[in-house]
Amino acid sequence: MSLTPLDYKVREEKQLQLEQLEMKELEVLQLLKKHKDECPIEYFTRPNPPQKALIEAFENPLYKVLVFTGGNRVGKTTIGAILAISTTVGYFPWSEKKLIFSHKLPRKVRYIGQDWERHVAQVVVPALKKWYPHNRECYIKKNMVGVEAFWRDIQTGSTLEIMSNKQESELHEGWDGDLIVYDEPPKRSIRVANARGLVDRNGRELFCMTLLKEGWVDREIIRIKDDATFTVHGDIYTNVGYGLTIEGIKQFEKTLTDDEKDARLLGIPSYLSGLVYGMFKHNIHIIERRDIPSDWIIDVAIDIHPRERQAVLFIATSPQDIQYAVYEIWQHGTPEEIAKLVVDFLVDRRVGTIQIDPLSKGDKNNINTVYDRFNTILTMYNYTLQTASKDKSAGILKVKERLKSKNNEASLFIFNDLKRTIFEFEGYLWDEDTQKPQDKDDHMMENLYRIMLMDTKWYEDYEDFSSSSIEEFGRNSMTGY
Numbered sequence: 001m002s003l004t005p006l007d008y009k010v011r012e013e014k015q016l017q018l019e020q021l022e023m024k025e026l027e028v029l030q031l032l033k034k035h036k037d038e039c040p041i042e043y044f045t046r047p048n049p050p051q052k053a054l055i056e057a058f059e060n061p062l063y064k065v066l067v068f069t070g071g072n073r074v075g076k077t078t079i080g081a082i083l084a085i086s087t088t089v090g091y092f093p094w095s096e097k098k099l100i101f102s103h104k105l106p107r108k109v110r111y112i113g114q115d116w117e118r119h120v121a122q123v124v125v126p127a128l129k130k131w132y133p134h135n136r137e138c139y140i141k142k143n144m145v146g147v148e149a150f151w152r153d154i155q156t157g158s159t160l161e162i163m164s165n166k167q168e169s170e171l172h173e174g175w176d177g178d179l180i181v182y183d184e185p186p187k188r189s190i191r192v193a194n195a196r197g198l199v200d201r202n203g204r205e206l207f208c209m210t211l212l213k214e215g216w217v218d219r220e221i222i223r224i225k226d227d228a229t230f231t232v233h234g235d236i237y238t239n240v241g242y243g244l245t246i247e248g249i250k251q252f253e254k255t256l257t258d259d260e261k262d263a264r265l266l267g268i269p270s271y272l273s274g275l276v277y278g279m280f281k282h283n284i285h286i287i288e289r290r291d292i293p294s295d296w297i298i299d300v301a302i303d304i305h306p307r308e309r310q311a312v313l314f315i316a317t318s319p320q321d322i323q324y325a326v327y328e329i330w331q332h333g334t335p336e337e338i339a340k341l342v343v344d345f346l347v348d349r350r351v352g353t354i355q356i357d358p359l360s361k362g363d364k365n366n367i368n369t370v371y372d373r374f375n376t377i378l379t380m381y382n383y384t385l386q387t388a389s390k391d392k393s394a395g396i397l398k399v400k401e402r403l404k405s406k407n408n409e410a411s412l413f414i415f416n417d418l419k420r421t422i423f424e425f426e427g428y429l430w431d432e433d434t435q436k437p438q439d440k441d442d443h444m445m446e447n448l449y450r451i452m453l454m455d456t457k458w459y460e461d462y463e464d465f466s467s468s469s470i471e472e473f474g475r476n477s478m479t480g481y
Contacts, residue, residue, distance in 0.1 A: 395449025
């Protein structure tokens with residue numbers, strides 16, 4: 001059947017309509033792509049698993065400290081920037097779900113990077129620019145070093161201030177706000193200076209980091225079980241399919257040493273490889289406090305200081321040749337006051353040795369040294385004070401033997417309420433330059449190795465200890481033990 005002129009006209013009109021629809025569709029797609037490029041945060045609907053867990057935790061205002069650790073390229077900076085921006089605008093842009101705040105004021109956010117030139121300028125600022133919605137008017141001001149460090153959302157009046165971990169901590173004081181984001185671990189002094197500013201607004205901290213340095217974050221935040229703290233971890237493989245490929249990771253892996261692989265691929269804190277007592281494990285060496293039988297032998301070591309708190313450690317040796325760190329003194333006080341606390345704990349116990357730092361003897365011309373002042377009190381109770389050994393290397397080997405014997409068994413345990421001793425165990429590091437233990441936070445560790453050098457062995461003793469039962473041995477009003 002032949003087509004009439006009318007049929008041709010209808011066909012042409014339909015063809016024209018189809019072309020117009022295709023052009024409109026193309027225009028819509030172009031507009032959609034343009035909007036997606038300018039406002040990618042509104043399309044952040046497919047976070048990787050750790051990011052998803054962190055977002056869900058961020059919705060819960062009960063979490064005041066949130067931690068996302070992991071290897072490189074796992075999306076830590078991305079999620080830090082996204083949550084900082086979400087706080088600034090007051091809601092999650094991809095779902096329009098409002099965030100809960102304790103006030104109705106414009107929000108204030110701080111974003112702490114590392115150095116200005118490399119990390120802040122090349123990593124933090126580009127991430128914020130990428131994810132900040134271009135359809136929102138934002139005032140941006142550069143700081144003295146030319147970094148775009150101050151952002152104000154015009155619609156809400158909320159501000160985002162970028163600072164550096166390399167700045168003096170005093171420059172971080174005097175601020176109050178709703179959220180602090182740490183992109184990579186901060187120095188402890190920086191954290192303290194900023195955290196003070198969260199009190200007034202009941203604010204929060206967000207740590208997004210690969211733990212290459214600043215082991216205090218692992219010890220004081222991640223390992224502390226706190227209902228107000230949320231932690232999530234991801235290795236570099238978590239982001240495969242979310243922007244990374246296995247091939248790309250393998251190529252990156254070729255550039256790393258074995259030590260770097262653990263930290264940068266798996267996110268294992270690299271400072272752990274520098275621990276003096278790397279074999280010290282929470283689930284093995286830390287135990288619940290228990291009664292100390294009255295026939296166990298107690299050794300005491302004292303590390304005294306003119307300005308720092310005084311450190312005293314008590315180690316008990318059992319008939320099975322197992323040793324326990326059973327008590328510690330970590331407080332300010334005069335030699336006389338600390339000596340009396342030592343005596344209080346030793347009431348009705350078998351005492352092995354009591355030793356003190358050799359430096360306590362000080363100047364020989366001084367007739368009232370720290371050693372003399374301690375000794376005066378201890379002698380009143382028939383205790384003998386002696387000076388400790390300085391053989392740190394041999395002492396460290398003795399401690400290691402106790403933590404893990406040739407039979408892979410431990411014979412040294414620490415009661416779980418000895419907080420200072422545990423803190424030092426977990427942060428006692430080798431100095432990379434001298435290859436000696438760092439002279440920092442090591443007071444209980446000094447006491448420990450000195451007691452280990454005594455190599456105390458339990459022996460039968462027929463002295464009557466009946467004045468104190470197992471339930472009430474040595475209990476006094478000051479220590480409670």
